[in-house]
Amino acid sequence: MSKVQTIANYTKEKAEKLNIKKYDIYGSTVEQTSVQVFQGEPKQVKASQKSSVIVRVWNDDNQIGVTSTTDVDAKGIEAALKTAYEASHFGVKENIPDFSEKAKSPLPEVKVELGQQTPPAELIEKLLKVEDDLLNAHSAIASVPYNGISEQEIERFYLNSEGALREENRTYATIYLYTTTEQEGKKPRSGGSYKIAPSLPKLDIDSCFQETVTKTISHLNYQPIKSGKYRVVFSPEAFLSLLGAFSNLYNAQSILDKQSLSIPESLGEKIASPLLSVSDNALHPANISGETFDGEGTPTQNLPLIVEGVLTNFLHSSVTAKRMNAQPTGNASIGAKVSISPNFFHVFRGQQPSQTYNLEEAENVILIDDVQALHAGVNSLQGSFSLPFDGWLINKGEKTSIEAATVAGDFLDLLKSIIFVEEEAEITPSGVCPRIWVDSLSITGQ
Template identity: 60%
Template sequence: MINTEIIANYAKSSAKELGINKYDIYGSSIDETSVEVDKGEPKQVQASNRSSVIVRVWNEKGTVGVTSTTDLDELGIKLALETAKEASSFGHTNNPPDFSPQAKESIENNGDEIVEAAPVPTLIDTLIEAETNLLKAHPAIQGVPYNGLSQEDIKRFYLNSEGSLRQEARSYAVIYLYSRTEEEGKKPRGASSMKISRGLETLDVDGCLKEVTEKTISHINYQTIPSGKYTIVFSPKAFLSLIGSFSNLFNAQNILDKQSLSDLESIGKEVASPLLSLCDDALHPDNIGAETFDGEGTPTRRIELIKDGILGGLLHSSGTAKRMNSQPTGNANIGAKVTVGSHFYHVFSNSEANPQYNLDEAENVIFIDQLQALHAGVNALQGSFSLPFDGWLVNKGKLTSIDAATVAGDYLTLLKSIVCVESEAEVTPGGVCPRVWVKDLSVTGE
């Protein structure tokens, strides 16, 4: 793993030798082991160590040069600083980045969370057992073509020439299963599930197996549905994928680049139903992938994006915050250009008027489990989407798998058409979210 203090010393001595007064460095190192299996036999076993470091150097004119390296010894850091110094002559003079004003603020609960890695044979045996049980669950399940079990240790750090020095290390274990059915006279059907935890001992392998089994069996007997307007119930995973696809709504960099569904005047305006509240909460207790600082060294925190339907906040880097007279929010990713991204969404409702609908009582509603083709079916700048999905037609608790259908609409209209945000939330890798009910969405079926 990376030794941050040694890198800081390398950078300090090399910068002095090169006549560099202002610089910062962000980097990460990943130790990963992963396995895949096929019909009870190991299919692929991989082990890797990957390091990536971004170096920025400011010259006397205030413009910035950026370079990257994977060579973390003294010579590698020196060459990266020298290259970035040369590149600074060609840096943009229009709104150049600067250090985050919060890069030296103290961070609470910044302890490492490293779990001892399990042996590779244990990973293989665990995944083979899961695959075997899935294949035994139903005669129609003929394969598990996509599967994987991995564990990794990630260390991140940030340092700059003004004395900021941050680092953290985390361990993760992830299992993924995707099933495939084959029955004569029927289309192949499939389902997937993924679980993440701090280590293999706490990884919910049984929960992953149960989820993918139940979903697969529920999709075997399917039927077509007529096209029309339906009340749609989005699963937590499906709703979060929509939020992510249209995250330019609250991304300050997108707004400044005029690549957003909102603008500089949107703060304080209604963008969704009063039933919806949304936060980006990197430090949420259920966020296994919690990060305590961003690529600029800014501490992460809970950011209120939408409150009772009102756009209340944006995600900022130090640069966008300065241009918009705000504060950095800990959402910056540094590179050739500083970008802004989310961490971990939390969807909920504060409204006392939020009704509680129940799938056991609903009639002729569609429950969407997973949206497909998000890369092709979303126009993030226009706000439109047309997406195939996996889901069920629900009538008083009875779920009937839908053969093939597409849901389409306008994202801002969808947000304002929310009629229920259920009270019971589910933890997913991308956030915490309950099921969300939306009225009158167009579905193209039979």
């Protein structure tokens, strides 16, 4: 008998004892080992096991109570059921959450590769070698202040009183590297990279090292830039950062709360260049930490959000789906309130472009590698942004690092100003995306 089946059995027993007829439980356990180093010595070694369980109970008046616990044994579940039932008498009486109508639908079949845990000493050894190689890669690289290798094993489950039963396991390993430079008479510069894989043997440490060195060195000979309007090319990571910052555009809960750039009638509207298509695809093969069901037990899927510039779908929970006469999409998290978030973006070319562009021939184009201060520089309700960035001025393939600058604009205008979506995509932690060319944006230099 599986672990989740055992939990389901004694949960049913305890619920009957408490005369509770309707309930559901979502839980996860994360085991993680992580290491950091500094100047040839281990800086931090952490091993942790964290459990989180959300229990929801409906009373006879259909009001809902929610509680959380870290105990998944019979005694812990009984206490959580009792607490949630008591809380239900103070629950909301409008737009009450319910079970997802897809909580018992078949889950998508995905190939899962599980790795084995590595002793911390081996993780430290690998990271110390990478740090030493970075410090010797170029005379200007003075330190690697931010670095780490970690391994995680995640178990998730969902069950409810109507017989829904879900469980899955995942493992993955990550590495991040971030260097800083010291040169006389010059400001410190930096560069970094991040990689993820199902297991440590599959982790591309060499690629992470090379990207970190290349980015760091490319920023050494920086120059100031004049303020003005420039044609801009967003790196995959930079464009996905903006796409995530303005996710209220297709978040059904934000739309119902009137905290969105969209309204319910926005579906079918042209909001971007026909060159652009975007999906939320938790099942993409590149999504190492992909999940097959959400916090409500709804199967995840490949959901088109923007198709050739047209807003096609919203992200839904069971609550928003009911209110908007739609279907839950597998993007919900349960708690005191059901929330919605994207899983894994897949950005790709929509219509074929009438004209192509490349950085080897482009003149006076800005390549934005990374945008910063998203928490302060984005007004998601107005659609505006003003963000400092790392990047280069490109002239016929020659890259000159920009000393300091910000990019500003309106996100909806940006989407409509896309003039080219490159064909080759890159894998990032938040999605798969190619470089995106935008006709004109305001750049403020020194």
